[in-house]
Amino acid sequence: MRFLDGHEPDHDLTYDDLFIVPNRSAATSRFDVDLASSDGTGTTIPLVVANMTAIAGKRMAETVARRGGIVVLPQDVPLDAAARTIGFVKGRDLVADTPVVMSPDDLMAQAQALIPKRAHGAAVVVDDGRPVGLIARSVSGNDIDMFTDLRSAMTPIPVTLPAGTDPRTVFDTLTDANADLAVLVDGDGALVGVLTRTAALRAGIYTPNVDARGRLRVAAAVGINGDVVGKARGLVEAGADVLVVDTAHGHQEKMISALSAVADADLGVPIAAGNVVSQRGTLDLIDAGATIVKVGVGPGAMCTTRMMTGVGRPQFSAVAECAAAARERGAHVWADGGIRHPRDVALAIAAGASNAMVGSWFAGTYESPGDLHTDAGGEYKVSFGMASKRAVAARSATDNAYDRARKGLFEEGISSSRIRIDPEHPSVEDLIDHITAGVRSTATYTGATTLQELHEKVVLGVQSAAGFAEGRPLPGGW
Numbered sequence: 117m118r119f120l121d122g123h124e125p126d127h128d129l130t131y132d133d134l135f136i137v138p139n140r141s142a143a144t145s146r147f148d149v150d151l152a153s154s155d156g157t158g159t160t161i162p163l164v165v166a167n168m169t170a171i172a173g174k175r176m177a178e179t180v181a182r183r184g185g186i187v188v189l190p191q192d193v194p195l196d197a198a199a200r201t202i203g204f205v206k207g208r209d210l211v212a213d214t215p216v217v218m219s220p221d222d223l224m225a226q227a228q229a230l231i232p233k234r235a236h237g238a239a240v241v242v243d244d245g246r247p248v249g250l251i252a253r254s255v256s257g258n259d260i261d262m263f264t265d266l267r268s269a270m271t272p273i274p275v276t277l278p279a280g281t282d283p284r285t286v287f288d289t290l291t292d293a294n295a296d297l298a299v300l301v302d303g304d305g306a307l308v309g310v311l312t313r314t315a316a317l318r319a320g321i322y323t324p325n326v327d328a329r330g331r332l333r334v335a336a337a338v339g340i341n342g343d344v345v346g347k348a349r350g351l352v353e354a355g356a357d358v359l360v361v362d363t364a365h366g367h368q369e370k371m372i373s374a375l376s377a378v379a380d381a382d383l384g385v386p387i388a389a390g391n392v393v394s395q396r397g398t399l400d401l402i403d404a405g406a407t408i409v410k411v412g413v414g415p416g417a418m419c420t421t422r423m424m425t426g427v428g429r430p431q432f433s434a435v436a437e438c439a440a441a442a443r444e445r446g447a448h449v450w451a452d453g454g455i456r457h458p459r460d461v462a463l464a465i466a467a468g469a470s471n472a473m474v475g476s477w478f479a480g481t482y483e484s485p486g487d488l489h490t491d492a493g494g495e496y497k498v499s500f501g502m503a504s505k506r507a508v509a510a511r512s513a514t515d516n517a518y519d520r521a522r523k524g525l526f527e528e529g530i531s532s533s534r535i536r537i538d539p540e541h542p543s544v545e546d547l548i549d550h551i552t553a554g555v556r557s558t559a560t561y562t563g564a565t566t567l568q569e570l571h572e573k574v575v576l577g578v579q580s581a582a583g584f585a586e587g588r589p590l591p592g593g594w
């Protein structure tokens with residue numbers, strides 16, 4: 117990474133402050149760019165989903181890992197629930213999406229409530245283990261009887277194929293049949309999964325993030341209080357592939373001792389820890405046993421830390437300094453927070469991060485855990501910060517009333533935020549397409565074909581707010 121002559125910054129910068137200068141490139145296609153990380157997480161695209169309750173659940177974990185990223189399950193989830201989620205993710209197909217399964221006796225209202233949990237827009241009606249029909253998502257305003265049973269409402273399945281059919285064949289069969297969804301079955305005709313045309317296309321573009329046994333990977337977080345090693349061990353025994361030791365102020369003694377204890381337990385998985393924003397903080401966490409350091413104090417969309425405390429650091433400079441320190445030790449950093457555009461992921465990688473961590477942006481998708489709401493502005497989900505009153509209240513629910521009231525005072529996050537579902541990108545997979553298209557393109561503009569080369573070759577300049585504004589599209593004219 118270098119700055120254009122005369123652009124070396126004399127103050128800290130965030131993503132919006134920077135632009136990337138194109139370099140001569142030998143790449144002939146953006147698909148030639150390899151987006152895999154080398155930090156031990158196995159990601160084949162540089163995306164980690166933040167350990168936030170409103171974002172990181174089982175559907176998110178399955179979907180993101182199938183496209184090559186990884187999801188961190190939040191530390192607030194009890195061990196038995198986290199173990200169930202890990203087991204669920206490990207049991208998912210690497211190609212087919214998990215269907216929404218209904219019985220013929222279920223009501224249309226139940227199907228319509230569940231269909232938006234998945235992006236493929238339909239439920240499969242299963243009778244006696246066999247798929248027998250489809251229920252499509254009702255378009256808002258459509259006059260359908262919500263009390264009808266699915267036996268009478270279902271439509272025939274247009275395309276049924278054996279599980280394991282080559283995705284290209286699935287794509288072509290759906291195209292020929294002018295159908296949207298294929299149902300995949302095993303040799304006995306039992307339902308295995310579903311594939312849309314877009315999913316079949318994606319299966320040929322993305323490489324799932326899989327463990328040594330060929331199962332989807334998933335990470336899990338622990339806090340720094342209580343039996344940290346016991347929880348960490350339980351998570352790894354349940355199958356967690358990466359541990360994240362996480363607290364707001366990662367550069368504190370309690371973190372160092374919790375992290376050292378987890379590292380000493382030698383659980384055989386990479387350990388990420390944070391959050392810090394300085395070289396010293398990075399080195400202390402690496403010395404305590406982290407192989408990945410989580411960087412970012414205050415950039416998060418749900419985060420009020422900078423306004424409450426004045427503490428933090430503009431994210432690009434924080435990532436650049438910590439990544440340089442980590443590299444010296446053969447360790448890595450994740451750029452955590454403040455990712456709002458594909459360009460931010462590209463700039464995080466340019467700064468030296470191995471992966472970018474995304475939270476709130478992915479809250480507004482069908483795969484996030486929250487219920488789907490609709491108001492005059494369209495569909496939305498509710499997100500909240502992990503240091504918000506709402507999250508702290510949930511985390512301290514078993515404490516006595518006095519301790520709960522004390523903890524409630526230190527609020528550093530938003531308790532309720534409406535994150536809109538973008539009608540053009542309603543699924544996290546649409547956002548992943550959008551982000552990876554941007555980052556692949558950034559790489560070729562800089563003359564790089566890997567993330568490491570992107571970091572090495574990138575040439576940056578510092579821009580004014582007017583420079584940033586000029587780069588924004590103006591769909592409504594001016």
Ligand SMILES: NC(=O)C1=CN([C@@H]2O[C@H](COP(=O)(O)OP(=O)(O)OC[C@H]3O[C@@H](n4cnc5c(N)ncnc54)[C@H](OP(=O)(O)O)[C@@H]3O)[C@@H](O)[C@H]2O)C=CC1
Pocket residue numbers: 167339340341362363364365368370391412413414415416419421453501502503511523526528
């Ligand atoms: N990246 C960011 O900018 C931030 C992220 N978060 C996220 O929110 C979640 C909750 O984390 P957290 O608030 O650490 O809660 P935790 O429940 O993990 O508690 C943190 C522990 O550290 C102690 N502590 C000491 N100094 C601090 C400090 N400055 N900030 C926070 N705790 C401190 C606390 O004690 P006591 O309560 O008695 O002080 C408590 O025992 C995490 O996922 C974290 O990543 C939260 C804030 C900022």
Ligand SMILES: Nc1nc2c(ncn2[C@@H]2O[C@H](COP(=O)(O)O)[C@@H](O)[C@H]2O)c(=O)[nH]1
Pocket residue numbers: 166167168391412414415416417418419420421452453454455473474475476477500501502503504528529530
């Ligand atoms: N200060 C706070 N930071 C928070 C809180 N909840 C989450 N976070 C941090 O944000 C990132 C995700 O950033 P985003 O811009 O993609 O949403 C997450 O990983 C945490 O580090 C909070 O309540 N307060």
Ligand SMILES: [K+]
Pocket residue numbers: 414415416417418419420
């Ligand atoms: K913020």
